[in-house]
Amino acid sequence: MSTAELNELMNTLGRQARTAARAMARASAAAKNTALRALAATLRAQTDALLQANALDVARAREAGLSDPMVDRLKLTPKVIETCAQGCEQLAAMPDLIGEIIGLQQQPSGIRVGQMRVPIGVFGMIYESRPNVTIEAASLSIKSGNACILRGGSEAIDSNRALAQLVQQALEQAGLPREAVQLVPTTDREAVGRLIAMPEYVDVIIPRGGKGLIERISREAKVPVIKHLDGNCHTYVDDPCDLEMAVRVTDNAKTQKYSPCNATESLLVARGVAAAFLPRIGAVFAAKGVEMRCCPEAKALLAGVPGAVVKDATEQDWYEEYLAPIISVKVVAGLDEAIDWINRYGSHHTDAILTTDHRHAQRFLREVDSSSVMVNASTRFADGFEYGLGAEIGISTDKFHARGPVGVAGLTSLKYVVLGEGEVRG
Amino acid sequence: MSTAELNELMNTLGRQARTAARAMARASAAAKNTALRALAATLRAQTDALLQANALDVARAREAGLSDPMVDRLKLTPKVIETCAQGCEQLAAMPDLIGEIIGLQQQPSGIRVGQMRVPIGVFGMIYESRPNVTIEAASLSIKSGNACILRGGSEAIDSNRALAQLVQQALEQAGLPREAVQLVPTTDREAVGRLIAMPEYVDVIIPRGGKGLIERISREAKVPVIKHLDGNCHTYVDDPCDLEMAVRVTDNAKTQKYSPCNATESLLVARGVAAAFLPRIGAVFAAKGVEMRCCPEAKALLAGVPGAVVKDATEQDWYEEYLAPIISVKVVAGLDEAIDWINRYGSHHTDAILTTDHRHAQRFLREVDSSSVMVNASTRFADGFEYGLGAEIGISTDKFHARGPVGVAGLTSLKYVVLGEGEVRG
Incomplete structure (x- = not known):
């Protein structure tokens, strides 16, 4: 033609x-x-x-x-x-x-x-x-x-x-x-x-x-x-937190399906719960063959988990949307560092906090600058059907006009x- | 620098x-x-x-x-x-x-x-x-x-x-x-x-x-x-209509102030009321020195008004935002032609119908594709303060994100x- x-x-x-x-x-x-x-x-x-x-x-x-x-x-x-x-x-x-x-x-x-x-x-x-x-x-x-x-x-x-x-x-x-x-x-x-x-x-x-x-x-x-650009979604495990629930939700957010844009690609863990939480989720990831790319502190806590594939994260890893059985893992001081980290490295798609602290939940909801922010739920829920919209034509990572x-x-x-x-x- | x-x-x-x-x-x-x-x-x-x-x-x-x-x-x-x-x-x-x-x-x-x-x-x-x-x-x-x-x-x-x-x-x-x-x-x-x-x-x-x-x-x-592009705003005088009100509102929409973007620049009049309405508004415009650029039918009805400055409208006039004591005037068959005309020549800013017919009002509201559509009100009201927004930073003529x-x-x-x-x- x-x-x-x-x-x-x-x-x-x-x-x-x-x-x-x-x-x-x-x-x-x-x-x-x-x-x-x-x-x-x-x-x-x-x-x-x-x-x-x-x-x-x-x-x-x-x-x-x-x-x-x-x-x-x-x-x-x-x-x-x-x-x-x-x-x-x-x-x-x-x-x-x-x-x-x-x-x-x-x-x-x-x-x-x-x-x-x-x-x-x-x-x-x-x-x-x-x-x-x-x-x-x-x-x-x-x-x-x-x-x-x-x-x-x-x-x-x-x-x-x-x-x-x-x-x-x-x-x-x-x-x-x-x-x-x-x-x-x-x-x-x-x-x-x-x-x-x-x-x-x-x-x-x-x-x-x-x-x-x-x-x-x-x-x-x-x-x-x-525009729907990438989904570098975070799950942040807060201190205090229901660790049982955190393992279940983090597992689902990462492994229920690897290819969707709302799968979690980066796991942040508050220092206060890291020693208790990381080995438990590490065992789940090891069993499912999920590679963990870690900060030094997380690596030390995951090193002893049988069968775990644990590597050093590069700076690029914190930006990465893997869409694969790989997750980056970072220990943070607490809520403030988690929010700053997500706003810096995230892609403004979907980010979740797992917490029992009401004030932390409210601050996360207000301050994380993403099209979907969640409390105690799997990032995999970011979807038009799950949100009750009946259908979706895409997910907007822009702030202008439609968002999410x-x-x-x-x-x-x-x-x-x-x-x-x-x-x-x- | x-x-x-x-x-x-x-x-x-x-x-x-x-x-x-x-x-x-x-x-x-x-x-x-x-x-x-x-x-x-x-x-x-x-x-x-x-x-x-x-x-x-x-x-x-x-x-x-x-x-x-x-x-x-x-x-x-x-x-x-x-x-x-x-x-x-x-x-x-x-x-x-x-x-x-x-x-x-x-x-x-x-x-x-x-x-x-x-x-x-x-x-x-x-x-x-x-x-x-x-x-x-x-x-x-x-x-x-x-x-x-x-x-x-x-x-x-x-x-x-x-x-x-x-x-x-x-x-x-x-x-x-x-x-x-x-x-x-x-x-x-x-x-x-x-x-x-x-x-x-x-x-x-x-x-x-x-x-x-x-x-x-x-x-x-x-x-x-x-974006706030031009305001080629229309007032459409429908059949049936309260002519007293139509004269008052049209006068205000055009002459209360000439420079704002929400001033009416084009007047459409339904054929059924044109003979009754045009000489009356023509006299008002003549008294205030507003030049009328007309279709042949409107020109014929306005020609006899003492002191009126009546000219032939060119095709370009129908697109024009004068911001001056000039108005284009067109006789239309009725509602359908008015809606089509506004959607074609207007700038999607603010357009008003003056009517007593409920169904006409509803159709105008739904079908005119402008950031503000009005029934029985002066286009001059298109303004953040008048709309109760407290203030405005501009008027958007886009459909995306903010409109109006x-x-x-x-x-x-x-x-x-x-x-x-x-x-x-x-």
Whole structure:
């Protein structure tokens, strides 16, 4: 495709999205929920056809020599499709946020002023591999009354085309414009560059993928980006603390699953409980083959644990998001050092304190500058579903606009509404 | 100042702001309010000294041949200073938003999840002429628990230095760090370029000034910008409508003051009431010397009004923010055309419908995509004080993050807090 043709294509998608966004902003809650339920039904009815389309992608990936984990992420299964369908139904069952008016109060002039929640307009979503993201993005877009332009990975193009077609059919069934959800039909790499630079058609970009991709998009985008950079999450074991609970929660935060961004990558332990706590969690990590990269004090306390893989941490380790059975371990003087440490080395994603001290818990909540701060819970809970958002389109590590898991509300904005009876300004 | 010296200076300001921001985020409501009241007191006590410093700026401006309106904007008077002092006291009297937790709800896993309001961190403010903006920005920064770096216009440097010194004294009196509010001490133009490109120290930039300045800053900034572009505000006179009220409100929206961004620049009139309404408002505008740039239909209806200055509108007129006794006038078929017109030609700032039809009012509120939408009120009300925000640092015409008048809440973000009792993820 020539650059001129590509620009023409992207402009057409953009124009259609903008028009569809106006219709979606006006759409009734009933119509949006009808579309979501129709989508769930058609996903189930068309499971076989989706698996066939997906098989083309998988075969191409194998031929191209993609690694097994990459191929796994690409695979649609009946279970994955059923989970997508249930996600659509859950969203349909949730209350509609669009049009709610908050804080309406009368002012001394007589006017009543409040804020109305409205869709942002059009978002562009750029993602890799997993084709179920197509359904997650489409369903959140429909529920929030936005339009979206989806750009999936070229390796998943057959699956994504098949899924997007079902989405458009469901929209039509509900009397909504097909163009409310559009898939970029080409795998041309230039399409991304154009998608992130059309402020006249696209209001915000949501990239999902590696840090490199997200940094590049943030740098080049001409519209705001909801960024999800790395998750260097901390669990801090405080003094005083329920050590039994601390072992259970720390174990879960690190080992329940290694690859998610909300897994704990760094363990901080207050000096007062380090001698009692570290050997116990060290034994758990040793049994599960988790390598520990330690400060000298932690290393000394862990050295005697049978089977433990204990190494010296480098400065770089304190910044690292391993996404693997590795954890950095540091003994700190107490709460103040823990807070300073997390704000310095963390990535402002998710950090937890395990404590029995109320004042420490309150200070940690206020002073740790992360999108999720937790008391006595596993960092693995940082997730749109676990937070009751119904679904998430990503996790924002930014402070601007949406922060933390981004659900329907993160795809809306609040505009001021003023209700008067002919008031004028004096 | 050499580039190296300038970078050194800006880095020092940035580092100090970041450290001060941590202390401000922890500061009690009482300490912040003490600082605001101390600032009000010292502004009153030091009025003479401030007027002397200001006289230096004014003399320099006159020598440099600045226009009278420019010199006027530069002038501090006892009344302006008293207004600043009252603004600080009003902010001190308002409830503290920092630390409030909203929506705390238990999830099926047992964890309780809510959102806590916290300061954004450090904002950079770039503004021109009016030195009272220094106090508005400083007081909002203190109340919201942020730190800020202020870069005023070089023409106001003596006034701004004197004001910033009082702010820092007030902070110290309250036991808060002086560096929570810092003025860029040099008038070097390169300082702006550096201020907008230090994401490690500055979280958001708020420019106040002409459209050109704001566009340039938005283009070059490496951090989010709270943008206030133009205010091409519309008043739409609907059919049906209370014409008496419509004349009063339209008159106020256009003529109460010509220069503010929330003054109405374009008047839309439904065809059904045009013949009755236009000659009446035309007579008001004629009496006040407001030039009317019209579509052919409006021109025909206004041509007979004695003394009216009626011209043909060009396509460009429909986009124009005049900030002057000029208004564009267009007859539309009705509500649908009015909404489409405003969304197409407007600047998403503030738009009003004057109507007696409930359904029309509701549709206008939902479908007009502007930061403020109004029913039966003058667009001149779009203002932080009138909206009960206590103060405003600007008006955002963006949809992302803050939208409309930006007060304390617009300088905060919501982070997730999770309260558990040792829950782990299954």
